[in-house]
Amino acid sequence: MSTQTPADVPGQAEAVPAPVPPAPEAEAPGLSQGQIVRRKFFDNTAAIISLVVFLVIFVLAFTSVGFAGIPGWWKYSHTEFVPLLGDGAPTVTGPFSWGEHPFGQDSIGRDYFAMTMRGAQNSLLIMFIIGALAGLTGVVIGACSGYFRGWTEAVLMRFTDIIIIIPVVLAAATLGESVNRFVGSGAQVWLLGVFLGLVLWTGLARLVRGEFLTLREREFVDAAKIAGASNTRIIFKHILPNAVGVIIVNTTLLMSAAILLETALSYIGFGVKAPDVSLGLIISQNQEAFQTRPWLFWFPGLFIVLICLCINFIGDGLRDAFDPRQRKFNAGRAKDAEKPAA
Numbered sequence: 001m002s003t004q005t006p007a008d009v010p011g012q013a014e015a016v017p018a019p020v021p022p023a024p025e026a027e028a029p030g031l032s033q034g035q036i037v038r039r040k041f042f043d044n045t046a047a048i049i050s051l052v053v054f055l056v057i058f059v060l061a062f063t064s065v066g067f068a069g070i071p072g073w074w075k076y077s078h079t080e081f082v083p084l085l086g087d088g089a090p091t092v093t094g095p096f097s098w099g100e101h102p103f104g105q106d107s108i109g110r111d112y113f114a115m116t117m118r119g120a121q122n123s124l125l126i127m128f129i130i131g132a133l134a135g136l137t138g139v140v141i142g143a144c145s146g147y148f149r150g151w152t153e154a155v156l157m158r159f160t161d162i163i164i165i166i167p168v169v170l171a172a173a174t175l176g177e178s179v180n181r182f183v184g185s186g187a188q189v190w191l192l193g194v195f196l197g198l199v200l201w202t203g204l205a206r207l208v209r210g211e212f213l214t215l216r217e218r219e220f221v222d223a224a225k226i227a228g229a230s231n232t233r234i235i236f237k238h239i240l241p242n243a244v245g246v247i248i249v250n251t252t253l254l255m256s257a258a259i260l261l262e263t264a265l266s267y268i269g270f271g272v273k274a275p276d277v278s279l280g281l282i283i284s285q286n287q288e289a290f291q292t293r294p295w296l297f298w299f300p301g302l303f304i305v306l307i308c309l310c311i312n313f314i315g316d317g318l319r320d321a322f323d324p325r326q327r328k329f330n331a332g333r334a335k336d337a338e339k340p341a342a
Contacts, residue, residue: 037321037322038321040320040321041317041318041320041321044316044317044320044321046313046316046317047313047314047316047317047318047320048317049313050309050310050311050312050313050314050317051310051314051317053306053310054306054307054310054311054314057120057124057303057306057307057310058124060117060120061117061118061120061121061124062121062124064113064114064117065077065078065114065117065118065121067121072117074111074113074114074117076101076110076111076113076114077111077114078110078111078114078115078117078118078119078277079110079275080110080111080114081108081109081110082105082109082110082111083109084105084109085100085101085105087293088101088104088105088106088107088109088112088293089104089293089295090102090103090104090112090295091104101113103116103295103299104293104295104296106285106286106296107286107289107293112295112296112299113299115277115282116279116282116299116300116303118276118277119277119278119279119280119281119282119300119303120279120303120307122189122272122276122277122278122279123259123262123263123278123279123280123303123304123307124307125189125190125193126189126192126193126196126258126259126262126278127193127255127258127259127262127307127311128193128255129190129193129194129196129197130193130196130197130200130254130255130258131197131251131252131254131255131258132197133193133194133197133198133201134196134197134198134200134201134204134251134254134258135201135204135247135251135254137197137198137201137205138201138202138203138204138205138208138250139204139205139208139240139247141156141159141160141201141205141208141209142204142205142206142207142208142209142211142212143208143209143212143235143239143240144156144235145157145205145209145212146208146209146210146211146212146213146216147212147216147231147234147235147239148231153209156205157209160202160205160206163199163201163202164202166199168196168199168200168261169261169264169265169270171195171199172192172195172196172261172265172270172271173265173268173270175191175192175195188271188272188273188276189272189276189278192262192265192271192272196258196261196262200254200257200258200261203250203254204247204250204251204254207246207247207250208243208246208247211242211243211246212235212239212243215239215242215243216239220238221234221238221239224238241322244322245319245322248315248318248319248322249315249316249318249319251315252311252312252314252315252316252318253312253315255311256307256308256311256312259304259307259308259311260304260308262278262280263278263279263280263283263304264280265280266278266279266280266281266284267280267281267283267284268284269284279300279301279303279304280300280304282296282300283296283297283300283301
């Protein structure tokens with residue numbers, strides 16, 4: 001008596017199970033959490049390109065015209081007056097041929113490249129101050145109110161409500177007019193960044209509070225309490241890493257909004273004051289020449305857009321890297337997994 005296998009029967013092929021795509025964790029066995037985060041971030045093409053562009057802008061702004069008394073490599077400063085060349089038009093003709101004034105000159109002969117770099121430097125400095133202060137304040141207040149609840153939450157949230165109703169633009173304008181009489185131009189940037197950082201944390205605090213209200217009821221928090229972990233360890237070692245995606249995204253959005261807010265304040269004359277410059281102040285000083293000399297708007301506007309876009313894309317990449325629930329969908333691998341073996 002002969003035994004026939006499915007392969008011997010005509011028209012009947014052996015059933016082969018479809019290959020199952022490996023889990024993301026199986027692709028990188030033995031890696032630490034930091035290595036996994038780094039690998040996932042570098043897999044995000046938009047985030048890497050934005051990081052490279054942002055680093056180029058940062059290095060160019062802080063090395064070209066100098067910072068904190070350290071001279072830069074560019075031959076002109078943002079306060080130096082030189083004779084106009086060719087009606088102040090840009091002299092750049094290629095990536096390696098900049099000419100005497102690559103971004104042109106303003107109506108009184110100042111080099112526009114030096115002014116734009118100094119403006120980008122001040123805008124970046126204000127952005128970092130606001131991001132650090134507002135991020136730290138919002139995370140601490142939101143974490144404490146969401147974890148401890150009770151009277152702690154009531155006090156902190158009522159304080160947050162008080163800060164929310166402060167008109168930021170009006171308060172910053174009033175502060176700017178007051179302090180400009182007593183401090184130099186260099187301190188204006190720091191004071192403006194500190195003030196805005198101390199009033200722009202409210203939205204982040206509410207979001208962090210909401211995340212903590214959800215995460216504090218999870219099983220891993222109960223397990224940490226049973227194991228004898230302190231409240232500080234539970235907040236910073238167990239809950240906070242699970243909320244880092246929300247924190248990073250909203251902090252980067254806050255930093256982008258800070259650039260635009262500083263630009264608006266300087267544009268209306270309540271931000272950085274002359275002889276110092278910012279990107280918004282440069283546009284404000286040359287708004288009457290929009291029709292005749294449009295390059296006076298191209299370069300500061302381009303840097304504002306590039307900085308904001310880069311910060312947003314970097315924040316999205318960090319959110320995807322830190323969030324363990326994010327998985328990169330590979331269309332080719334999924335299609336291959338669905339094909340039955342021949």
